[in-house]
Amino acid sequence: MPSIAAMAFAPSSSSYSTSLALHPVSSSFSSSSFAPIRAPLIRSTGKLNCLFRLSSSASRMRGPVSPCAVIEKENPETERPDTFLRDSDGENGSMSSSTSVRARFEKMIRDAQDSVCQALEKADGVGKFKEDVWSRPGGGGGISRVLQDGAVWEKAGVNVSVVYGVMPPEAYRAAKAAASDQKPGPVPFFAAGISSVLHPKNPFAPTLHFNYRYFETDAPEDSPGAPKQWWFGGGTDLTPSYIFEDDVRHFHSVQKAACDKFDPSFYPRFKKWCDDYFYIAHRGERRGLGGIFFDDLNEYDLEMLLSFATECANSVVPAYIPIIEKRKNMPFTEQHKAWQQLRRGRYVEFNLVYDRGTTFGLKTGGRIESILVSLPLTARWEYDHKPEHGTEEWKLLDACINPKDWI
Numbered sequence: 023m024p025s026i027a028a029m030a031f032a033p034s035s036s037s038y039s040t041s042l043a044l045h046p047v048s049s050s051f052s053s054s055s056f057a058p059i060r061a062p063l064i065r066s067t068g069k070l071n072c073l074f075r076l077s078s079s080a081s082r083m084r085g086p087v088s089p090c091a092v093i094e095k096e097n098p099e100t101e102r103p104d105t106f107l108r109d110s111d112g113e114n115g116s117m118s119s120s121t122s123v124r125a126r127f128e129k130m131i132r133d134a135q136d137s138v139c140q141a142l143e144k145a146d147g148v149g150k151f152k153e154d155v156w157s158r159p160g161g162g163g164g165i166s167r168v169l170q171d172g173a174v175w176e177k178a179g180v181n182v183s184v185v186y187g188v189m190p191p192e193a194y195r196a197a198k199a200a201a202s203d204q205k206p207g208p209v210p211f212f213a214a215g216i217s218s219v220l221h222p223k224n225p226f227a228p229t230l231h232f233n234y235r236y237f238e239t240d241a242p243e244d245s246p247g248a249p250k251q252w253w254f255g256g257g258t259d260l261t262p263s264y265i266f267e268d269d270v271r272h273f274h275s276v277q278k279a280a281c282d283k284f285d286p287s288f289y290p291r292f293k294k295w296c297d298d299y300f301y302i303a304h305r306g307e308r309r310g311l312g313g314i315f316f317d318d319l320n321e322y323d324l325e326m327l328l329s330f331a332t333e334c335a336n337s338v339v340p341a342y343i344p345i346i347e348k349r350k351n352m353p354f355t356e357q358h359k360a361w362q363q364l365r366r367g368r369y370v371e372f373n374l375v376y377d378r379g380t381t382f383g384l385k386t387g388g389r390i391e392s393i394l395v396s397l398p399l400t401a402r403w404e405y406d407h408k409p410e411h412g413t414e415e416w417k418l419l420d421a422c423i424n425p426k427d428w429i
Contacts, residue, residue, distance in 0.1 A: 096156040096163065096389055106184035108161035123252075123328055124184075124214065127236045130328075131182045131216035132165070134234075134335040138218060139167055139180050141339045145346050148173040151180070156389070162186045166392055170399065174227070174350045179395040180218040185388075187211055189239070210240040215256075216335065217379075219396040220342075225362035227349040228262035228269070229310070229369065230342050231396070233379075234331045254327045255317035258338055259296055261310030261369060263362040265418050267428075269345045270311055274428040276341035277314045277334075284330045285322075292316045297425040302372050307422040309372045317378075361415050363402030370401050 111124050139151050149172020157163030164183030169175050189209045215235030222229065234256035260273050274293070281288035296315035300308050314334070319327060373380055373396055383393040409415035 096158055099155040099157050099163070102155050102165060103157070103163070106157065106161070106163040108186065123236060123324060124212065124238075126328060127214050127331070128182075128184055130332050130335065131214060131234065134216050134338070135165065135167065135180050135182045137336075138338055139169075141343050142169060142175065142178055142180070142220065145343055145350065146172040146174040149175055149178075151178075158186070160186060164389070164392065166389075166395070168395060174222055174224070174346065176221045176223045177399040178218070178220045180216070181392050181395065182214075182216045183389075183392065184214045185212070187213075189385075212238040217396075218338075221366070221398045222346065222350065224350050224352060225263045225354050225358040226266075226352045227346055228260050229366075229398075230258070230260060230338075232256070232258035232335070232338050234335050236328075236331070251320070252324070253318045253320040254331050255319060256331060256334065257292065257296055257299075257313060257315030258334065258341065259300060259310055259313035259315065260342075261365070263365045263418065264358070264414055265311070265421060266345075266349070269348070270428050272344065273313065273341050276337050278429060280330075280333045280337040281314065283333060284326060288316075288330075289314065293427075300372060302368060302376065304375070305368065305371070307368070307419065308425060309368060309422070311421055311428070312425060360402065361409075363400060364404060364407060365418070366398040366401040367403045370397055373397060 105125070105128060107124055107128060143150060146169065149169045151167040151169045154166045155163070156166070162183070162185045164181060164185075166181045167179065169178040172178075187210075189211050213235060215233055217233035217235075218231065220230045234254075236252070236254055238250060238252045240250055258277060260270065262269070277293070278289040281292065292314035293312060295317075296312045297308060299315045299317075300310065300312070302309060380393060382388075409419055
């Protein structure tokens with residue numbers, strides 16, 4: 023999905039600051055509140071550091087890097103509008119089928135945001151979402167919601183956005199996974215999506231990521247008259263620190279049921295796609311235990327894919343909340359917590375190094391708070407850590423290295 027968690031349309035990736043102090047260019051490092059854990063934790067701070075300065079050597083290799091100002095600066099809003107669509111996309115008799123999808127997809131993601139946030143607050147029992155509404159002068163905007171330091175959730179973000187803009191060629195390739203020898207000019211685009219990452223406090227409760235998006239591009243400037251392109255993308259995936267096989271089977275069963283309503287080939291195809299996409303190449307392992315993932319999907323009827331994305335979004339709560347209810351109050355040790363933090367370090371590595379959504383958002387000057395909201399509040403890196411063979415920690419790592427068929 024690319025993971026929209028990090029995409030410009032702000033989903034997954036809230037008006038909640040999530041800069042990560044990973045490099046000496048910043049002094050905004052704070053140690054963890056988990057004092058018994060000797061290795062330091064990296065904690066998100068309120069200061070905004072330049073992501074591209076994480077590696078000065080990488081910067082020298084790539085040359086100067088700065089976000090392209092191809093999306094207008096967002097403005098804060100005091101109230102949620104009925105729609106973020108431009109007037110030309112509104113409900114009227116001359117509306118094209120693709121424009122109709124814009125309106126219906128926006129309604130779907132906003133309804134899904136409401137239902138997911140309600141379920142998360144109910145499961146937490148204490149925490150409440152902070153909401154920020156933002157818009158852009160030329161049309162578009164979003165609603166960012168973050169629950170931080172609740173009873174259950176360390177950090178939970180559920181964001182929706184509707185974005186109009188112009189992609190430079192490199193952003194188009196990042197969004198579409200286009201071949202490097204394709205060199206279109208600037209490409210006008212429309213994107214709408216919901217994205218969420220949920221990081222629980224309890225190490226026995228898994229992290230969840232989901233996002234669903236709809237994307238359109240107009241003809242590149244150097245290809246007048248070229249047809250408009252559209253596609254859907256998204257997925258839902260589970261990232262536990264410890265394996266409870268009943269939980270993983272339940273999660274995958276819900277994904278399969280949603281897929282089977284439309285095409286029995288979807289689940290095996292999208293399950294493998296998920297395993298392949300969330301691969302951390304420099305570690306030789308997956309980020310978690312998978313789920314479903316699809317992108318650039320337009321080879322089916324547009325109405326069918328809109329219904330499919332809706333079904334998947336509506337499956338998030340029944341797939342995840344029963345697991346949280348079983349695990350959120352389980353007792354755990356400092357060792358369990360330390361392992362969770364190490365696995366969250368892997369989560370950070372994937373999102374900042376490999377995620378197509380992060381790349382797209384940064385290259386189009388997207389809303390930085392929304393792009394980085396997917397990062398956990400705390401994470402940990404320990405030199406050359408290897409779990410002992412046969413332990414529960416080793417079993418999780420083995421499943422990340424060797425993906426399994428859970429159902």
